[in-house]
Amino acid sequence: MVYRNKLLVLLFISTILFANQNGIINVLDYGAIGDGQTLNTEIFQKAIDKCSINGGKIIIPPGKYLTGSLIIKSNVSIEILNGAVILGSTNLKDYKEHVPELQSYNDVFLRYSLFYAEKAENISISGEGTIDGQGSYFVRQTSEKPQRYMNRPYIIRFVESKNVTIENINMQNSAMWMQQYLACEYLTIRGIKVYNHANYNNDMMDIDGCKNVIISDCFGDTDDDGITLKSTSNRITENVTITNCVVSSHCNAIKLGTESIGGFKNITISNIVVKPSESKTKITGHYAGISGITLGMVDGGILDGVMINNIRIDGPQVPIYLRLGNRGRTIREDMPKPNVGVFQNVSISNIVATNTGQIGCSITGIKNQPIKNISLSNINIVFKGGITEEISLDVPELDDHYPESDMFGILPSYGFYFRHVENLKVDNINLSLEESDTRYAFVFDDINGVKLSDIMLRNKLAQKKNYFIRNVKNSELEDSMIIH
Numbered sequence: 001m002v003y004r005n006k007l008l009v010l011l012f013i014s015t016i017l018f019a020n021q022n023g024i025i026n027v028l029d030y031g032a033i034g035d036g037q038t039l040n041t042e043i044f045q046k047a048i049d050k051c052s053i054n055g056g057k058i059i060i061p062p063g064k065y066l067t068g069s070l071i072i073k074s075n076v077s078i079e080i081l082n083g084a085v086i087l088g089s090t091n092l093k094d095y096k097e098h099v100p101e102l103q104s105y106n107d108v109f110l111r112y113s114l115f116y117a118e119k120a121e122n123i124s125i126s127g128e129g130t131i132d133g134q135g136s137y138f139v140r141q142t143s144e145k146p147q148r149y150m151n152r153p154y155i156i157r158f159v160e161s162k163n164v165t166i167e168n169i170n171m172q173n174s175a176m177w178m179q180q181y182l183a184c185e186y187l188t189i190r191g192i193k194v195y196n197h198a199n200y201n202n203d204m205m206d207i208d209g210c211k212n213v214i215i216s217d218c219f220g221d222t223d224d225d226g227i228t229l230k231s232t233s234n235r236i237t238e239n240v241t242i243t244n245c246v247v248s249s250h251c252n253a254i255k256l257g258t259e260s261i262g263g264f265k266n267i268t269i270s271n272i273v274v275k276p277s278e279s280k281t282k283i284t285g286h287y288a289g290i291s292g293i294t295l296g297m298v299d300g301g302i303l304d305g306v307m308i309n310n311i312r313i314d315g316p317q318v319p320i321y322l323r324l325g326n327r328g329r330t331i332r333e334d335m336p337k338p339n340v341g342v343f344q345n346v347s348i349s350n351i352v353a354t355n356t357g358q359i360g361c362s363i364t365g366i367k368n369q370p371i372k373n374i375s376l377s378n379i380n381i382v383f384k385g386g387i388t389e390e391i392s393l394d395v396p397e398l399d400d401h402y403p404e405s406d407m408f409g410i411l412p413s414y415g416f417y418f419r420h421v422e423n424l425k426v427d428n429i430n431l432s433l434e435e436s437d438t439r440y441a442f443v444f445d446d447i448n449g450v451k452l453s454d455i456m457l458r459n460k461l462a463q464k465k466n467y468f469i470r471n472v473k474n475s476e477l478e479d480s481m482i483i484h
Contacts (some may be wrong), residue, residue, distance in 0.1 A: 023056020027065070030074040031041025034063020036087060041068040042092060051076045060084045060129065072117040072158070080129030080169055088114045088175075089234050090137035092151055094184070100159040102104055102183055104208070104233035105259060106312050109146040110176065112153035115294070117161050124165035135175030135198035146354055152176040152199060173198040180206040187213045196206075196222040197279045203228050209235025209262055218239075220350070221248040227272075228255045231262040231301055233331060238265040249276040250285035252294040253316060256303065257323075258403055261331065263301030266419055269308045276315040276355075285405045289316030290374075292353060295346065296403035298325035300338025306346045317357030319381055320348060321405035322374070324365040328400070342370040360439070362410035365420035366399045370448065380430040383414045387438035393443065393468060395419070412468070413443040424450040432458035442467040446480045449474040 010231060030047045031478060032040045043065050047058050055075030062083030068091075072078070079085060095112040101119075114133060117123055129134045155171055156179035158164055161454065164184050168191040171178055178196045181187055187210050196202040204220035207213055220226050225236045226249040232418070237256075247253045253274040256264050274292045288291075291459040292313035298301050310453050313319045328337040343365065360383065365371040391412040401407055411417040415431045418424060431441055451473060457466055 009229065010471035023054060024059060025051050025056065026059045026061065028061060032065060034061070034065050034084070036064035036066060039046060039068065039089065039094065040065050040068060044070050045188050046435070048073060048076055058084065060127070062215045067114070069096040069113065070115055072115055072120055072123050075119045075122045077124040077126065077206040080125070080127035080131070082128040084127070084129035086114075086129070086131045088133040088153065088155065090134050093139070095153050098157070100182065100265075100450055102160055102233055102235075103331050104182060105261070105329065110154070112151070113155065113157035115156045117158040119159070120161045122163045123158070123161060124167065125156070125164065125169060125174055126167040128168055130170040130172065132172050133174040133198070135173045135202070138175035138199060139244055141198050149176070149201065149275040154178070154180055154202075156180070158182070158184055160184065164188070164236060165190075172196065173379075175199050177203040177206050180208055181210050183209045183233060185211045189215045189218060189247065190318045191217045194218070194220040194222065200224070200283055202283070204249070206230050207237060207240065209233050209237055210240070211238050213240040214333045215245070216243050217286065218245045220245070221277050221279065223250050223279065223285070225249060225251045225255050226253040226367070228252070229264060229267065229275045230257070230259045231264065231266070232259045232263050232304060236262040236265055236301070237267075240267045242272070244271045246273045246275065248275050249289050250277055250282045250287060251289065252310070253313075254292065255288055255294045255296070256306070257294065257296030258298060259329065260297045260299045260301040260303065260378045261329070261338070263297070263341065264303045265305055267306045269311075271310045272312070274311065274313045274316065281422050282361070286317055288355065291318045291321045291405040293320050293348070294403070294405060295322045296325075297323065297343050298327035298340045298356045298403050300341045302342040304342065304345050308348045310350045313351065313353035317353045318349065318361055318405035319356055319361050320361040320363070322346065322363040322371060323403040324369060324371050325403055327340060327402065342368065345468065347375045348374070348375045348379070349375070351379045351381070356381065357385050358384050358387055358410060359406055360413050360415060360417055362408060362417040362418070363421060366397060367420060367446070370420045370422040374421060374423070375425045376429065377425070377427040381415070382432050382434060384435060385414050385433035386435035387414065387437050387439055389438065390438055393445070393470070398419045411443070414439045415441040415444045418447055418450070422448045426450070426452045426455070428454040428456070430456040440466065440468045444472050444475070446470070447472045447475070451476040
């Protein structure tokens with residue numbers, strides 16, 4: 001019996017040594033306790049530090065593991081197994097403050113995260129387990145900016161890191177944004193599930209100034225924005241492919257902006273289903289969502305080369321919203337305000353939208369700074385309608401406002417409102433109403449170059465003619481609409 005016990009001990013030790021020599025570390029071997037109450041921060045960090053020396057994988061087996069901030073280092077992969085739950089500590093003292101070397105608007109007040117990496121390479125978090133931020137414990141102390149964003153940790157914040165993979169994991173209940181990737185390169189996010197309804201600012205993901213990004217096969221249900229591209233630093237978000245996702249949001253399901261300091265280039269978004277949230281409560285927005293697609297450029301920068309295709313939108317108030325404004329936010333308050341940004345070369349096609357609100361879609365630049373080269377094609381939208389009062393054609397400019405699809409209120413068109421646009425193509429569009437409405441289908445105001453073709457208006461319920469034009473040059477509008 002003694003000999004057998006010694007043999008088992010030797011076998012156990014040799015198994016651990018073999019795993020460690022092959023770059024595999026099980027956190028239980030370092031003393032982790034998965035009871036949901038014991039703080040494992042030091043044990044997890046020790047495993048990460050050890051793993052980073054020669055590179056390898058950290059295994060987190062089934063159990064509930066409470067932890068504070070962890071710093072992910074180069075050549076470390078973390079695999080959270082099915083049945084394993086990483087619980088973010090509810091005590092802010094367990095989180096380290098991190099201010100990245102790269103300046104961005106957010107790092108003035110957003111300093112905490114559960115997983116943090118900066119200038120790391122070849123890192124990943126994968127597996128079929130769950131990361132739960134327990135974000136409802138971090139109460140927002142004020143509605144004032146920027147204090148209202150403070151002291152609420154992200155789950156993931158990776159900065160200036162390369163070859164990053166986030167795959168298959170479940171993420172829920174962040175105190176702030178679920179995950180931000182700032183100025184990262186070669187980023188892949190695949191097969192994740194996000195449920196984020198624990199607090200304010202509960203975005204699904206924020207891709208910020210990153211280059212060479214693939215996002216695919218993801219599910220998200222969030223109180224705030226869903227799949228979100230931002231540019232809060234001078235870095236441009238570019239070369240991004242987003243495909244095969246299902247997204248629900250009380251705010252904007254697919255969004256570029258609001259922050260656009262660097263801008264956006266070469267973005268393709270395809271095969272997305274936008275559907276109502278399964279959450280029965282909300283903190284911000286509308287239950288069915290504010291918008292399906294939002295492109296909002298108000299802080300300078302350049303938006304150039306965006307293709308959006310094959311999107312099914314069910315529920316949000318406004319299916320499509322494009323906005324060039326001039327809020328002019330800078331990284332720091334003492335920096336000079338940027339010039340108005342550039343917004344050009346956008347193609348939106350093969351869109352089906354139902355269960356919309358009464359506002360209508362809008363595509364607007366600002367006076368003497370038009371949005372350029374916009375193409376809309378193969379779009380079928382059922383609008384709610386139901387507006388019986390007269391809506392003024394003099395929509396306020398609101399150049400310096402936060403860009404939200406309901407910012408203008410009820411628009412004078414139930415379908416599309418275009419203002420300050422150059423080179424607009426609208427082809428194969430089918431619009432219909434659920435309720436009688438006094439507004440136009442289209443309003444064109446200050447447009448240089450517009451071509452409409454194959455427009456189908458199922459508008460027996462419409463009480464006005466099909467479109468209103470004001471200050472329009474180089475137009476091809478006549479005989480382009482079929483009325484049913």
